[in-house]
Amino acid sequence: PGAQAGPPAEAERPAHVKRVIAVASGKGGVGKSTISVNLATALARQGLRVGLLDADVYGPSAPRMLGVDGEPGFGPEKKLIPLEAWGLKVMSIGFLVDEGAPMIWRGPMASSAVRQMVHDVAWGSEAEPLDVLVVDLPPGTGDIQLTLVQKLKLDGVVIVSTPQEIALIDARRAAAMFLKTATPILGVVENMAYFADASGARVPIFGEGGAKAEAVKLGVPLLGEIPLDVALRQACDDGKPVSAAAPESPAAQVFAQIAKAL
Ligand code: ADP
Numbered sequence: 001p002g003a004q005a006g007p008p009a010e011a012e013r014p015a016h017v018k019r020v021i022a023v024a025s026g027k028g029g030v031g032k033s034t035i036s037v038n039l040a041t042a043l044a045r046q047g048l049r050v051g052l053l054d055a056d057v058y059g060p061s062a063p064r065m066l067g068v069d070g071e072p073g074f075g076p077e078k079k080l081i082p083l084e085a086w087g088l089k090v091m092s093i094g095f096l097v098d099e100g101a102p103m104i105w106r107g108p109m110a111s112s113a114v115r116q117m118v119h120d121v122a123w124g125s126e127a128e129p130l131d132v133l134v135v136d137l138p139p140g141t142g143d144i145q146l147t148l149v150q151k152l153k154l155d156g157v158v159i160v161s162t163p164q165e166i167a168l169i170d171a172r173r174a175a176a177m178f179l180k181t182a183t184p185i186l187g188v189v190e191n192m193a194y195f196a197d198a199s200g201a202r203v204p205i206f207g208e209g210g211a212k213a214e215a216v217k218l219g220v221p222l223l224g225e226i227p228l229d230v231a232l233r234q235a236c237d238d239g240k241p242v243s244a245a246a247p248e249s250p251a252a253q254v255f256a257q258i259a260k261a262l
Helices: 032-045 062-066 107-119 143-151 165-180 210-218 230-237 250-261
Strands: 017-024 050-054 083-085 088-092 130-136 156-161 185-191 222-226
Touching: 017 032, 017 143, 032 050, 032 062, 032 088, 032 130, 032 156, 032 185, 032 230, 032 250, 050 062, 062 088, 062 230, 107 143, 143 165, 156 165, 156 210, 165 185, 165 210, 185 210, 210 222, 222 250
Parallel strands: 017 130, 017 156, 050 088, 050 130, 156 185, 185 222
Antiparallel strands: 083 088
């Protein structure tokens, strides 16, 4: 079935969650998870109650990027209790399945796993509702993304792309899916936008200006440009998101700016 137009029923909203913002990309490897994790921690630094749902069921990266792992327990109403890291409530398929296990699920199974991670997790409570749930989507425009945008009331989506034409083509396809399902596109984040050489000059390794042009075409803001940055990569690998662990770093400041605009 094709995408249905119009927002989905109110009943599909996760309980005690005020806003749901998804982070999407057309292609894998463009930094969608890096952006999700850092935007979530930047939002938490603003004093908001924030959850991070790692919905990239075929390649969960939140456990590694946040340095958190464990088996979530059950709370009241048999809901899973999210793990906590860097001030975030976190749920990832990576907590529920062994790291080495292959994710050879068909679309409907993966979609149903994601819906459970949205609805059967105690994200907030009556007394302490979550201000925002950041959803790290799998790349592309497959079953899981469609299920989420059709069945969940996403308040908005942030599209991540590198400046490279091949990434932009796929980002355009993702944007078309969100437009078709009446999901507000909050803006575009250009990742790996440039590399600052020893003199501080910008080297446009993946090209220049493409994401900006795409944002203009979509009529949405270019939310920020994240440079290719060794410290950012290292921090991800070490499970220490720069937004929380090194908030004064240049990349963290861009994330803070973007979080303010969301
Ligand atoms: P995606 O979620 O789109 O597949 P990831 O966020 O997992 O992409 O990023 C892919 C790899 O690139 C990760 O190892 C990450 O640390 C690295 N990376 C992402 N953005 C940057 C950046 N701006 N500078 C350096 N490394 C980056």
